[in-house]
Amino acid sequence: MxxxxxxxxxxxxxxxxxxxxxxxxxxxxxxxxxxxxxxxxxxxxxxxxxxxxxxxxxxxxxxxxxxxxxxxxxxxxxxxxxxxxxxxxxxxxxxxxxxxxxxxxxxxxxxxxxxxxxxxxxxxxxxxxxxxxxxxxxxxxxxxxxxxxxxxxxLPKGQPYLLVLPGSHTKFVSVDRDGKITGCLTTITGELLSVITNDTLIADAVGHSFASEETYAKAYVLAGYETARKTGIGRACFSARILNTFAEPDKTKIASYVLGAVLQNDMEAVKNSSALKCDADTTVVIYGKNPLREALMDLFAKENFFRHVTEFIPKxxxxxxxxxxxxxxxxxxxxx
Structure with a gap:
């Protein structure tokens, strides 16, 4: 059978x-x-x-x-x-x-x-x-x-969602109240993070390593995010070297800083792109592994653009x- x-x-x-x-x-x-x-x-x-x-x-x-x-x-x-x-x-x-x-x-x-x-x-x-x-x-x-x-x-039916699927190419997917996919937005955040971490001058500052679930440092993620928001990703990432040289010898914290700086681009895209159909009442659902999931949760909370932000953890x-x-x-x- x-x-x-x-x-x-x-x-x-x-x-x-x-x-x-x-x-x-x-x-x-x-x-x-x-x-x-x-x-x-x-x-x-x-x-x-x-x-x-x-x-x-x-x-x-x-x-x-x-x-x-x-x-x-x-x-x-x-x-x-x-x-x-x-x-x-x-x-x-x-x-x-x-x-x-x-x-x-x-x-x-x-x-x-x-x-x-x-x-x-x-x-x-x-x-x-x-x-x-x-x-x-x-x-x-x-x-x-x-x-x-x-x-x-x-998820509960009858409400709009914005799904966040972080990865080499991070996807943001908007879904309407009827459960229909209304649009998606792609960024190359994971690839950017990989290049910065392994193939630039900043590689030494982060010890050629990504932020991990064990070493995740929220304060540094937020600092990287704010620096990129004010000065752009190029300056923010070079500032990782400045931070490591003159202020913070712990390279794992610098890796969290770079993570925040790179993710700032994603937040900007979500707020300004015409590829998505969502507004402040849309519930954000973040799906993926830590530390990316945790970092995105922290950054969406900081932005406060969406009223409802949650995470999806498979059973x-x-x-x-x-x-x-x-x-x-x-x-x-x-x-x-």
Whole structure:
């Protein structure tokens, strides 16, 4: 009997595959450090195909089952882009979970999986031609939409949200009272932080290390934030070297300072970008690992632009991307 569901989440740098039983409990998982970046480098997706095929076979072996026991395989993330397995057009916001389910496409790729894979599309802010006066309102995502679906499912209904998903590319996703994604905004905060920490003169001041959950220093995060707000990120980051040379020898505190300086750009974007649909009554929900989650909580509280700020902490280790994909699968099954 076909009782199992498999989810595939492929990003820029890695792939995660989960196997779920009929109760939607995770019973096996596999990971590969191959994502769509490999396709961009190689000029073909052969290595990506092999990695995904290997992960699929791995979870089946772990559970001691075969494809005969699997009712559905669903994929989300950059796997649906032009450098993934098959390109699925973005859904235009506003977009609900039902809209994503309707736009999802089943495609058979025999050299990856003997079953058709349900590819879940990403979301983009708008349609139509862009120019220098309209491009800033545009943004897109592949993968964060299923995360958003999962998080929204666990939150009270009937109110607007701004989801904050920090990472190499931090995503801010606005959701209306009906649970529809109305827009997203992307920053490269994680990449900026990595470059500053590892590849600039400031690397010595922070000891070539990021702020951690154990070394997080709120006062220094706020100081970095205020300095960047007043003088810009370039001056604020160089000031980290000044601070370390003349005032604070503890490099872990300087790392917190740099974290605050870099995150100031995110706060400015949220307040001023036309890519998001939110206002002061929107509830901010911050999802992610510390210290980024804690830093963003502190900075949103300091700004006081939004009246309600909270955090989302998953109850288990199953990624929200997989949970969101499962929800989309359930909606497609209802529509059959």
């Amino acid at each position: 076909k009782n199992y569901t498999i989810t595939i989440d492929t990003g820029t740098t890695n792939t995660r595959v989960y196997l779920f039983n009929e109760k939607y409990e995770a019973v096996a998982s596999a990971k590969s450090e191959i994502g769509v970046r490999i396709t961009a480098i190689d000029g073909n997706n052969n290595r990506l195909k092999a990695a995904i095929k290997g992960c699929l076979e791995d979870v089946l072996k772990q559970a001691d089952i075969t494809y005969d026991d699997v009712k559905q395989v669903a994929a989300s993330g950059m796997i649906t882009s032009n450098v993934g397995l098959t390109e699925i057009p973005h859904v235009v916001a506003p977009a609900s979970a039902e809209d994503l389910a309707k736009a999802a496409k089943s495609v058979l790729i025999e050299d990856v999986c003997p079953l058709p894979i349900l590819f879940i599309p990403g979301v983009k802010n708008r349609d139509g031609k862009l120019d220098l006066t309209t491009f800033e309102s545009m943004d897109m995502m592949r993968g964060e939409e299923v995360e958003t679906v999962a998080v929204i499912e666990s 288990d280790s199953v990624p929200t991307s997989a949970k969101g994909a499962l929800h989309i699968v359930s909606l497609t099954e209802k529509n059959k």
